[in-house]
Amino acid sequence: MSAARKIGVALLGYAFMGKAHSHGFKSMPHFFYPPPAIPDLVVIYGRTEEKVKEAAINYGFRRYVTDWRKAVGDPEIEVVDNCLPNNMHVEPTVEAIEKGKHVLCEKPLARNAEEARILRDAAKRARVKTMVAFNYRFVPAVQLARNIVKSGLLGRIYHFRARYLQDWIVDPNFPLVWRLKKEEAGSGPLGDLGSHIIDLGRFIVGEFKSVMGMVKTFIEERPLPEDPSRKGRVTVDDAFEAVIELDNGAIGTLEASRFATGRKNYNNFEINGEKGSIEFNLERLNELKLYLKEWEGKAIGGWNTILVTEKTQPYIERYWPSGHIIGWEHTFINEIYHFIKAVVKDEDIAPLGATFEDGYRNNVIMDAILKSAETGRKIEVSF
Ligand SMILES: NC(=O)c1ccc[n+]([C@@H]2O[C@H](COP(=O)([O-])OP(=O)(O)OC[C@H]3O[C@@H](n4cnc5c(N)ncnc54)[C@H](O)[C@@H]3O)[C@@H](O)[C@H]2O)c1
Missing domain, CATH: 3.40.50.720 (NAD(P)-binding Rossmann-like Domain)
Known part of the structure; x- marks a missing residue:
């Protein structure tokens, strides 16, 4: 060859x-x-x-x-x-x-x-x-979650509930880095972490219809990195909460914070449907939790943990034999493969990759959350 x-x-x-x-x-x-x-x-x-x-x-x-x-x-x-x-x-x-x-x-x-x-x-x-x-679209367990939802196994979807929690700025003396300045970052954990869970909601369940949001800045001033004896203003959120409604009728909540003491990179979502539920946690990225009300007509109950390392699962056969886990860095390898393949073979980025249209819609949803937080009103999302 x-x-x-x-x-x-x-x-x-x-x-x-x-x-x-x-x-x-x-x-x-x-x-x-x-x-x-x-x-x-x-x-x-x-x-x-x-x-x-x-x-x-x-x-x-x-x-x-x-x-x-x-x-x-x-x-x-x-x-x-x-x-x-x-x-x-x-x-x-x-x-x-x-x-x-x-x-x-x-x-x-x-x-x-x-x-x-x-x-x-x-x-x-x-x-x-x-x-x-x-x-995170390129985590095998996330693609399995999407395939399960799209297959109809969970039936009608009622809830998408996601949170992305970190704690790296709990110390008030943590410096005023670019992520804490609106001019450079745009927003705080909303854009940094919330953008990921909004994208996962759109990727797995469907388009957003309306949002209600709340944002909070807990520490208003922080030491300047170039001169810690002086302080500057934090101009972004430290945490956000949102209630959401999707086009398919599902409702849910989103939450992201850098003040969730003890949480390091807790990117977690749960989806509840009429026939069952799934749950994912990035800190256990090889696993997907599945609850099915019944299997072949019989009630089975209880949550099951699927180790998503079978060769039949997305990308796994590119790595190791079944049962040999992969890590966070593999999401970037998979993502780059998808991108380079699309370039070389002139294939579409969608639906697995996020297009610039997806990126734009993601920003529209975040702006709507900020507008809702400012006005105290529910905002219909308009693309
Ligand atoms: N996909 C993910 O999971 C993920 C994770 C982290 C960051 N990000 C994104 O990646 C991007 C970069 O974040 P990061 O965590 O790598 O950054 P970082 O905080 O690690 O570092 C930022 C770097 O940019 C440099 N820099 C600052 N202002 C600059 C300017 N005007 N011109 C050129 N360089 C400048 C800084 O000196 C620093 O080296 C951001 O858009 C961020 O949201 C994505």
Whole structure:
């Protein structure tokens, strides 16, 4: 068999997501052999020369630049992967699309719906592939949950209840990092964590119809990272709660917080239908809990834990024999495989991948939650 062709990749950002994505690009051909293409890690962008140079060595990029335009405009590049903070999603992504590059962009797509619309429209006009990096769609147990709901096994769906809880800023002396500033992040855990559970609700159950929201900022001022003797204002939510109604008649709740003491990355959802329920918790990502009222006409009762490591489950045969668990990093490998395959074979990003339309709708729903929190009214979601 002849070797797959190479595909030039530019990575914008080298921090948390830069590390996760570059690992994904490198590992994809190893597991998804023969790969649709072999990612060629051409160039990585970061603002600080010393740090981006180190990241290029660490992650295996051939070049580094401190001007993102040089990465996006590089003729060797076919794919731009935007792992920058949220205020840096629009400009580099639009420029990449206009230069004919395929773009994988981190979530939330933008700081708000107005910005997300710019990206959605740019993607619509272009012939390139664009995808939002909602990586939890690529957990095998999440795809199994979606398949179960879509198959009708649970019958009519009554509830989607999701929470995404962390506790990394409980200490009031934790510094005012970019995630705590509206100008850079757009919103707090709403955009950071809530965007994931909104996406999972849309992916597994269906479209949103209306929302009622409440947001809270517990610690109003925090030390500045550059000078801890001075404080600056926190301009985003520290936590949000929302009551939701979906188009199919289901109702539910969403919750995200960075003040859920003891919770580290608790991304959990439960779906209740007329014939049964399912529950997922990211911290046990190889498992899906299933409750069925009856099986072949007989009441069975009780919750069952499915270890989602059978070869028949999505992506599993690419990794290890049944029963050999996978981890969080595999969500990025699966996501990158899906994206590169769509680029090379000219396949659709949807329905498994999140399109820029999905990213835009996600931002519209978050804006509606914020508007509801501000006005105290239920808001009908309008796309
Ligand atoms: N899919 C996921 O599960 C997931 C998880 C975490 C973050 N994210 C998303 O990934 C993106 C990046 O987040 P992260 O956690 O990797 O960031 P991070 O907090 O780890 O680091 C941000 C980096 O960006 C740099 N930076 C800040 N402002 C910049 C600017 N104007 N230009 C260039 N660089 C700048 C900082 O120096 C830092 O190195 C965000 O959109 C975030 O929402 C997604």
